[in-house]
Amino acid sequence: MSAPLQVYEPFRAGLPPLGRYWKSLWARRTFISQYSKSELREQHFDSVFGQLWLVLNPLLLSAVYFLLIVIIGGSSDSTRYGHLTASLFLFYLVSNSLTGGVKSVTAGQRLILNTAFPRIMLPISATIIALFKFLPTLLVFLVMRTIIGLPFGWEMLWAIPVFFITMLFALGVAITISCVNVYFRDITSFLPYLTRTLLYLSPILYEASSLSPKLRALEVFNPLFPILDSWSKAVVHSQVPETSSMLQGLAWALGIFLVGTYFFLSREREFAVRL
Amino acid sequence: MPSVSNTPLITNEVAVSVRNLGLTYTTAIDRRPTLKARLKSLGGKQTRTIRALDDVNLDIEYGQVLGVIGTNGAGKSSLMRVIAGILPPSQGRVEVYGSVSTLLALGVGFNPAMSGRDNVLLGGLAAGMSRDEIEQHFDEIADFSELGEAIDSPMRSYSSGMYARLAFSVAATVRPDILIVDEALSTGDAKFKEKSLNRIKELRSEDRALILVSHAMRTLREVCNDIAWLHKGKLIQRGEPNTVIDAYQEFLHLGKSAVVDEDL
Numbered sequence: 345m346s347a348p349l350q351v352y353e354p355f356r357a358g359l360p361p362l363g364r365y366w367k368s369l370w371a372r373r374t375f376i377s378q379y380s381k382s383e384l385r386e387q388h389f390d391s392v393f394g395q396l397w398l399v400l401n402p403l404l405l406s407a408v409y410f411l412l413i414v415i416i417g418g419s420s421d422s423t424r425y426g427h428l429t430a431s432l433f434l435f436y437l438v439s440n441s442l443t444g445g446v447k448s449v450t451a452g453q454r455l456i457l458n459t460a461f462p463r464i465m466l467p468i469s470a471t472i473i474a475l476f477k478f479l480p481t482l483l484v485f486l487v488m489r490t491i492i493g494l495p496f497g498w499e500m501l502w503a504i505p506v507f508f509i510t511m512l513f514a515l516g517v518a519i520t521i522s523c524v525n526v527y528f529r530d531i532t533s534f535l536p537y538l539t540r541t542l543l544y545l546s547p548i549l550y551e552a553s554s555l556s557p558k559l560r561a562l563e564v565f566n567p568l569f570p571i572l573d574s575w576s577k578a579v580v581h582s583q584v585p586e587t588s589s590m591l592q593g594l595a596w597a598l599g600i601f602l603v604g605t606y607f608f609l610s611r612e613r614e615f616a617v618r619l
Numbered sequence: 620m621p622s623v624s625n626t627p628l629i630t631n632e633v634a635v636s637v638r639n640l641g642l643t644y645t646t647a648i649d650r651r652p653t654l655k656a657r658l659k660s661l662g663g664k665q666t667r668t669i670r671a672l673d674d675v676n677l678d679i680e681y682g683q684v685l686g687v688i689g690t691n692g693a694g695k696s697s698l699m700r701v702i703a704g705i706l707p708p709s710q711g712r713v714e715v716y717g718s719v720s721t722l723l724a725l726g727v728g729f730n731p732a733m734s735g736r737d738n739v740l741l742g743g744l745a746a747g748m749s750r751d752e753i754e755q756h757f758d759e760i761a762d763f764s765e766l767g768e769a770i771d772s773p774m775r776s777y778s779s780g781m782y783a784r785l786a787f788s789v790a791a792t793v794r795p796d797i798l799i800v801d802e803a804l805s806t807g808d809a810k811f812k813e814k815s816l817n818r819i820k821e822l823r824s825e826d827r828a829l830i831l832v833s834h835a836m837r838t839l840r841e842v843c844n845d846i847a848w849l850h851k852g853k854l855i856q857r858g859e860p861n862t863v864i865d866a867y868q869e870f871l872h873l874g875k876s877a878v879v880d881e882d883l
Contacts, residue, residue, distance in 0.1 A: 352704055352713040368747070375744035382730075382737040386773075454729035460704035461745045530653040613707050616700065617644040618652070 359609050369462040379469040384476055398477055399484045406432045409549055422492035424551075427580045429488060431548040431572050433481040438514045438568065439539045440474035445518025446525050446532055453619045463612040464605070467518040474514060485579070497582040506574045506585065506593070513567060513597035520604030523611055526618050546572050567596035634716055634797050634828035635679040635702055641710030642672035642697055642852075671697040673852040674711075679797075681717075684829040686843035686860065688836070688867055693849040695832045699799050702830070717796030717828075731775035735766060735785050738774055742789065756792050763818075764788035765811070784811055791818045798822065801832045816842070836864050 388394035406429040413424065448466040449456070456463060525531050543549075545566050552560070552573040563569040571593040574585035645668050672694045679685055687695050700706040703719050730738060739760060743753040761770050764784045769777065777785070790800050800819070819842055823829060833839055839846065839860060846863040848856045850870075856863050 348717070350704060350715045350719075352701060352708055352715070353711075354709055355707045371747055372744060374750050375741065378737075378744055378750075379741055382733050382741065386730075386732050452729055455742065455745055456705075457700070458703075458705065459742065459746050461747065465745070527652055528654040528657065530655055614644070616706050 355613055359606065360613070362609075365462055365609070369465065372461060372465060375461075376465055376469050376472055379465075380472040380476060383469070383473050395480055399480050402432050402436055402481055403429070403484065413549060423494065423580065426485075426489050426492055426494050427551060427576050428548065430485055430579050431546070431576055433478065433485055434510060434572060434575050435543060435546065435548055435568070436481070437474055437478040437510060438517065439542070440477055441471045441514035441518045442521055442539060443535060444470035444473055446521045446535055448518070449522040449526055449615060450529070450619065456615055456619060463615055464519065464608055467522040467608070468515065470522070471511070471515045471518045474518075475511065489580070494580060495582045499582045499584050500578055502578040502585050503575065505590065506571065506578055509590070509593045509597050510571055510575070512601050513571065513593070516597060516599075516601030516604045519608050520600060523604065523608045526611070526615055542566070542568055545569070547576065548572060551576065564592070567593070567600065570596070632681040632716075633678055633714075634681045634683070635677070636714040636716075637675055637677040637698075637702070637711070638713070639711035640672055640675040640677075640698075640701065640708050640713060641670075642694075642701060642706065643668055643670050643709045645669070670852055672701070672708075675849075675852070675854045677847060677854060677857070679828050679830065681796075681828050682825045683845050684823055684831065684843045686839035686846045687830060687832045687849060688834070688839065688846060688864065689849035689855075690871075692851075694852040695849055696801060697852075698849065699801055699830065699832060702797075703799060715797065719795060719797045719799065732773055734772060735764075735770040735774055735777070736761075739785070739789055743793070748793070760785075760788045760792045763792060763814075780808060780811075787811075787815050791815065791822065794822070794827075796826070797828045797830070799830045799832070802834070836868070840864060 384390060406425070409432070410425050410428055413428070445467045448470040449463060452463075452466045455461075521531065521535075546568040547555070552563070552569070555563075570589040574589045574593060577583045577585040577589075675694075675698065677698075687698065689695050697706065701708050701713055702715060704715070729742070733741070736757075739757065740750070740753055744750065764770070764781075764787075766781060766785060769781060770785075774782065774785075787800070790798065816838060819829070819831070823842075831839065831843065843860050846856075846858065846860045847854060848863050848867050856866055
């Protein structure tokens with residue numbers, strides 16, 4: 345019989361064989377797309393009003409924040425509104441990935457207890473779902489920025505690498521938080537505070553350039569700061585983002601992704617007994 | 620499909636080889652591990668070690684229909700999960716020759732908000748099957764489960780019987796080399812029980828190993844050609860079904876009343 349032989353032995357601490365892990369993950373890529381699709385359908389985002397809500401929600405939010413800025417700050421212009429909306433949309437990509445990722449492993453309990461598969465599929469799916477929620481808002485922003493007359497230019501293409509950095513970051517936080525949640529289930533309750541704090545500490549309600557230099561020194565501690573700053577430069581102002589910002593964002597994203605993935609992979613084999 | 624006889628031949632071709640298998644794990648004493656609980660008991664010991672399997676040696680050959688019996692907490696499910704590659708062993712070595720069903724059936728329904736159809740598809744994809752493979756089997760699964768239109772409604776609206784019927788249908792339709800059916804035998808109404816028993820009998824063949832975990836002794840006597848009795852993580856006895864089951868029931872100080880036979 346040409347049956348494949350599989351051997352299960354006690355595992356050493358640390359990472360599983362990465363080559364085999366990747367192969368088994370790649371073989372299951374349809375799971376990730378199917379899972380995202382089913383999940384979106386279940387949340388009614390395949391219907392007209394569901395999609396409309398997806399766009400309406402951040403749009404209304406940005407309107408509320410805009411009102412706040414006008415009332416408190418007094419001055420305002422269309423660039424400000426564009427900046428607010430674009431940044432908020434990208435922020436939601438990360439925050440959706442975080443809130444979707446946190447329960448991805450614990451919610452998959454039944455599957456994890458009864459099927460052998462690379463567990464990392466679950467937080468990856470959460471990030472993909474967040475991405476699908478982000479795409480329509482991007483379209484809305486493009487329409488909006490045409491209406492309010494923001495400048496177009498080839499510099500806007502810099503948004504592409506910034507987007508990939510954001511995705512890497514979103515994936516990294518989803519993987520990390522899903523793993524942490526297995527050991528500390530109450531982390532879910534802290535999450536709203538974490539995202540709220542991130543929202544106010546990032547250049548969304550204000551522009552990075554309007555901060556005093558003293559405050560800007562603190563930005564190195566916020567991974568989203570350089571990412572959102574570069575994003576706004578590219579898509580709102582149609583300028584080339586600062587290289588240092590991009591590199592800083594990339595370093596954060598790569599760091600969180602690698603550390604989170606290391607923790608996840610070295611821990612995932614005991615998830616079945618922890619759930 | 621090879622010819623299916625009523626008593627399949629044992630081919631002496633090893634399907635699963637379990638050597639000196641031990642499985643220990645530590646679990647939190649708290650029901651839910653939280654940061655709050657961890658901080659409250661800083662420094663204190665808050666885990667206990669469970670020895671789920673202790674030096675188990677077991678060979679399963681192709682053509683064999685192995686029944687696994689034992690009281691609750693004997694380690695039956697743990698053993699199945701190690702064979703399926705879900706739990707890594709703490710000691711020893713497990714060799715599996717062929718594809719395992721990976722308890723697929725029980726993973727079905729992991730997301731109660733999704734329809735039965737989505738759950739079957741996702742469970743199959745997670746187990747490493749291709750979409751075509753699943754879709755090919757899907758009608759058969761839906762037919763066998765007799766769920767009708769309910770297959771497209773969310774699984775949270777299912778009764779426990781419907782749940783079990785879908786799970787068994789998946790297990791019975793997807794045809795791996797090594798099929799593990801964990802307790803799913805004794806579910807559903809009498810009619811479905813009969814039907815699933817017949818399906819199990821059909822699935823016995825020379826090139827498949829069947830492992831049935833069940834408390835339904837009469838069924839095991841009827842279907843299996845080998846029984847392994849686990850108790851507190853140790854393999855107590857292995858051999859001819861009637862002998863082992865009799866010994867097991869004697870051990871439990873229970874007579875051979877019909878109730879015991881079926882519902883234990």
